[in-house]
Amino acid sequence: MARLARLKLSEEEKKIFSHQLNEILEYMEKLKTLNTENIEPTFHPLPLSNVWREDKVKKTLPQEEVLGNAPEKERGYFKVPRIIEG
């Protein structure tokens, strides 16, 4: 599960979390006592669908500002560690 979430966990964390998460999931079991057979889920509190905006070109942030917070950048790009070794 940690791998799916792209989280690396220490052995200590794995131990604590598995205990705590089990306890929490056990508490969640109480939901199963409710009959929800014909109930529609509420994914969102507002009954909204397809809110459109006008298809107009608007000003965007300059590249310099977009890259301003990047941990590593080069020639106007975000930089990540080498993926393909060569």
Place this chain on the structure above:
Amino acid sequence: MKEIFHLPAHKISKLLHKREISVEGLVKSVLERIEEKEKEIRAFITIEREKILEEARELDKRFSKREELPRWAGIPIAIKDNICTQGMLTTCGSKILSNFYPPYDATVIRKIKKEGLLIIGKTNMDEFAMGSSTENSYFGPTHNPWDLRRVPGGSSGGSAAAVISGETILSLGSDTGGSIRQPASFCGVVGLKPTYGSVSRYGLVAFASSLDQIGPITKDVLDAYFLFHIIKGRDSQDSTSLPQTSLEENLKGEVKGTKIGLPKEYFTPGVDKEVKRWVEESFKVFQTLGAELIEISLPHTEFAVAAYYIIAPSEASSNLARYDGVHYGYRTVSPREKGEENPVVEMYEKTRQEGFGEEVKRRIMLGTYALSAGYFEAYYLKAQKVRTLIKRDFEEAFQTCEVILTPVSPTPPFLIGEKIKDPLKMYLSDIFTIPVNLAGLPAVSIPCGFTEEGLPIGLQLIGRPLEEVKLLQVAFAFQEATDFHKRRPL
């Protein structure tokens, strides 16, 4: 003037417009208060001393030229650190954003700047707003001004603590499961969680997008009312924001004939004796004012915490996927390990391991689990169906009453360290605030009493969707009949 930092904004603004005080004098008084109190309270992550003084002097010039300025021009406001402020550090209480300077302002920030309010700093919070005590901050806990050994509540604990201690006049917080109302209750201030969609979320760092709302934390109901009117409204940059048509009118505090519902599920033996006593005292106040109290039932209340702690972590696990050490924020500096095949994945994993705190990791794990193949129906879908039942409970209750009255929290402020090692216990402290977020309703926390030890207690009023004005009318009536909102810690 003595202790001007303890006055509400609606009073200070009159003094400013009459030129009985200067903006600089006001700002200095608040900054001196911060000097005096901040070492023990630690409400702020960032304080903008020079910037706000400069802005104050600029405004004083305009005041003396008799320029027509907005009503609240010159009032200091503290902003929760998950609301983006252009060029001003916005950390979300996390190491992973500890170096993040947003290139833009959140919509609410744009609106308050337009009204001439001055940002005094960014307040401490549980990391990514995940917590009920402000102990989960990368920058250390905030202390409750009424008793420094205790938590100020959370996640907007810094905002609430700063308001009651006089370290700011106004503040903004955010509320996903009680994060405005519970700290307001723990600190003895007023906190309004607006209807979902009332206030634009553009520029609010996302935690659980179907539950998050920004709202005011203030010294009294009038301040909350005016600040709400400044920040509300439809915003083209948040497709879930709604047009708020309610007009600003004078609060009269009329509750004669108003039907107030008391849900029996909120007055259980689990509620602390002193909390129960003071909330029940409020019944008498409302009765004296001519309101009609009716017992109602919200039968699915006991399932709200379980549903919430599936839905909120699920949305969070997805929202927090963006913190990958590429576009902004912290990136690991650890060297590569042997045997790791993919250097980018290794970088992601280590960045997130080092950048996120314990509670955030716990919720990402919980959410990832609830959304994963094979468990989706049993957890996520089931929780969303239970949410429907909770929402229906409220719809039915609002057939017979206009406003619902409950405690905010089952206990007064607890001790720092008391619940931090037991996540489930911490989650259960949100039991009375969570249902409101699941149903998308507006609710306000106002002070209604003090324990024998001198700790504040709050009551919660819940309203129908988009009926913030009605809600605050009722809150104002209570406030005008009591004086709990006038008390201040030393």
